[in-house]
Amino acid sequence: MLTTTNELGYYEIRLESIGGLGANVAGKILAEAGVIGSGLNALNFASYGSEKKGSPVKSYIRFAPKEKQIRINSPVVQPHLVAIFHENMVNTNPVTQGLRKDGIVILNTSKSVDEARDFLKLASGTVATVDAIRIALEVKTRINMVMLGAIVRMLGFISLDSVKEVIKQTFEKKYPQTIASNLAGLEAGYNQVESKFFEYDGKYQYVEYQEERRPMGYKNAPIGGTIVEYANTITKNNMTSRIGKIPVFVKEKCINCGLCETTCPDYVFVWDRIIENGKPKMINMGLDYQYCKGCLRCVDICPAGALVEGIEREYDIEKISAKHDFDIYEKWYEDGEKR
Numbered sequence: 001m002l003t004t005t006n007e008l009g010y011y012e013i014r015l016e017s018i019g020g021l022g023a024n025v026a027g028k029i030l031a032e033a034g035v036i037g038s039g040l041n042a043l044n045f046a047s048y049g050s051e052k053k054g055s056p057v058k059s060y061i062r063f064a065p066k067e068k069q070i071r072i073n074s075p076v077v078q079p080h081l082v083a084i085f086h087e088n089m090v091n092t093n094p095v096t097q098g099l100r101k102d103g104i105v106i107l108n109t110s111k112s113v114d115e116a117r118d119f120l121k122l123a124s125g126t127v128a129t130v131d132a133i134r135i136a137l138e139v140k141t142r143i144n145m146v147m148l149g150a151i152v153r154m155l156g157f158i159s160l161d162s163v164k165e166v167i168k169q170t171f172e173k174k175y176p177q178t179i180a181s182n183l184a185g186l187e188a189g190y191n192q193v194e195s196k197f198f199e200y201d202g203k204y205q206y207v208e209y210q211e212e213r214r215p216m217g218y219k220n221a222p223i224g225g226t227i228v229e230y231a232n233t234i235t236k237n238n239m240t241s242r243i244g245k246i247p248v249f250v251k252e253k254c255i256n257c258g259l260c261e262t263t264c265p266d267y268v269f270v271w272d273r274i275i276e277n278g279k280p281k282m283i284n285m286g287l288d289y290q291y292c293k294g295c296l297r298c299v300d301i302c303p304a305g306a307l308v309e310g311i312e313r314e315y316d317i318e319k320i321s322a323k324h325d326f327d328i329y330e331k332w333y334e335d336g337e338k339r
């Protein structure tokens with residue numbers, strides 16, 4: 001039963017995620033379970049930019065008592081609950097904006113609730129944490145199932161059994177082999193989420209919702225719609241696309257064949273040019289993890305075992321990252337004759 005609603009009579013949820021983590025499916029399952037198993041009215045829809053894996057995605061869910069119809073389908077700007085599917089989003093997106101003063105924020109992280117509150121800079125409300133990446137890897141499910149379990153626990157008014165039923169119905173036709181692991185992930189998220197309420201203590205300030213405005217429109221877009229700035233990919237950051245795994249470079253095994261370079265869609269590998277026996281030679285220096293989205297294609301292609309699959313949080317990414325030195329590339333370019 002709904003005990004908290006806004007002035008319009010709705011309980012509102014916003015899932016903050018990136019393409020590929022399954023927030024859209026999680027939102028659908030949650031809304032359906034609310035209708036089927038908890039006697040509520042519900043509405044769900046998602047918004048995303050390009051369909052590319054790794055771009056920001058928001059999924060919105062509104063619940064209302066059975067006797068009240070839901071007549072609006074605009075984005076949720078003052079959510080009662082926000083669930084953040086990837087902690088790397090916190091630094092790049094205003095994920096908690098508009099959250100109600102007594103709202104709930106659920107973060108996928110291995111941090112404690114106190115650490116998470118500081119990380120989120122949350123003024124007040126309930127902080128809940130669940131290590132969804134670890135659980136998903138352990139039980140071989142997706143992050144969305146673990147987050148769904150944590151959300152159901154924190155909501156308190158959606159029956160876990162009805163969510164299980166909807167999961168079975170959703171996957172039984174196309175992916176029946178995933179049902180058992182999805183249910184295990186759901187239950188683990190439900191059982192392992194931890195939470196704590198924080199009173200307002202002046203440490204952090206509330207973040208109002210601000211409508212996103214694009215910096216370029218029809219009035220100021222560059223001619224032909226092309227962004228002409230040199231090397232605009234320097235600012236690209238693919239770290240939010242990774243879901244727990246990274247390729248790890250074992251330099252001693254590398255034979256500098258270049259297969260990883262031609263396979264990687266994001267130019268992650270850093271190369272240096274040396275002179276060997278009077279001839280120039282390119283050698284692989286490793287990965288610049290800023291650009292790596294964790295697809296692991298390079299691990300599959302490497303013929304020498306010089307790239308192996310690793311769990312991201314077991315490494316200090318800054319330490320193992322080989323940074324592109326764009327000045328050197330510039331020099332090589334100018335110095336073309338000697339290449």
Ligand code: SF4
Binds near residue numbers: 254257
């Ligand atoms: S594919 Fe493997 S051996 Fe070849 S350059 Fe890349 S890391 Fe080295």
Ligand code: SF4
Binds near residue numbers: 246267
């Ligand atoms: S996992 Fe490998 S192929 Fe995929 S983006 Fe990262 S470096 Fe490139």
